[in-house]
Amino acid sequence: DSGVTQTPKHLITATGQRVTLRCSPRSGDLSVYWYQQSLDQGLQFLIQYYNGEERAKGNILERFSAQQFPDLHSELNLSSLELGDSALYFCASSIGGSYGEQYFGPGTRLTVT
Amino acid sequence: DAKTTQPNSMESNEEEPVHLPCNHSTISGTDYIHWYRQLPSQGPEYVIHGLTSNVNNRMASLAIAEDRKSSTLILHRATLRDAAVYYCILRDDGNSNSGYALNFGKGTSLLVTP
Numbered sequence: 001d002s003g004v005t006q007t008p009k010h011l012i013t014a015t016g017q018r019v020t021l022r023c024s025p026r027s028g029d030l031s032v033y034w035y036q037q038s039l040d041q042g043l044q045f046l047i048q049y050y051n052g053e054e055r056a057k058g059n060i061l062e063r064f065s066a067q068q069f070p071d072l073h074s075e076l077n078l079s080s081l082e083l084g085d086s087a088l089y090f091c092a093s094s095i096g097g098s099y100g101e102q103y104f105g106p107g108t109r110l111t112v113t
Numbered sequence: 114d115a116k117t118t119q120p121n122s123m124e125s126n127e128e129e130p131v132h133l134p135c136n137h138s139t140i141s142g143t144d145y146i147h148w149y150r151q152l153p154s155q156g157p158e159y160v161i162h163g164l165t166s167n168v169n170n171r172m173a174s175l176a177i178a179e180d181r182k183s184s185t186l187i188l189h190r191a192t193l194r195d196a197a198v199y200y201c202i203l204r205d206d207g208n209s210n211s212g213y214a215l216n217f218g219k220g221t222s223l224l225v226t227p
Contacts, residue, residue, distance in 0.1 A: 002156065002158070004156075031213075033214060033215075035215075035217075042218070042219060043151075043157070043200075043215075044217070045214035045215065045216065048213070048214055056213070056214055058214055090156045090157070092156070092157075094213070100213075101159035101162070102157075102159065102213075102215060103159070104156030104157045105156055106155065106156055107155075107156050
């Protein structure tokens, strides 16, 4: 158990809908990272937040957005969903905004039908 | 970040050592070598990382070539639980402007047989 929690575990929704994925980092960790894992693209970095502020952006679509709240939990919002958004979404946390190991949650499996 | 090259798959017998290679010929001076693994149906898990010197921890050892163009992750006694995809990742930990995201490639799928 990494100490990172993600909810929900599974999510099934229809195209065009909007969903919110939630992540709680390990106690004391200030950084949260979001990654997407699909069969054709592998594991891709989406976005990082550090202590409430956006720190780095990866291959995140404009239809996707994220935020980190004062209690340090984070939410990833996916809107206008397409079939191709079906994937595993992982959240990771680390103690700071810099280097150091990242601890990954168990992931949320999103299925868009 | 510079690119890494790993074999697609490797096989090992249980209780034998495993050497997982990684080539990174374009590594820069501030790139650290990180290894993560992903067990089936789980999120990735940190294994080890290093810059120039060989590193050991409870999970594995990391051997880094003198010219840093390649490295090897060593599992001293493979168990069935070590069957996973192993990712070798370079990250510029000396550049605070780049953020500290991990750039996962395809990794090596390790099969461990009893």
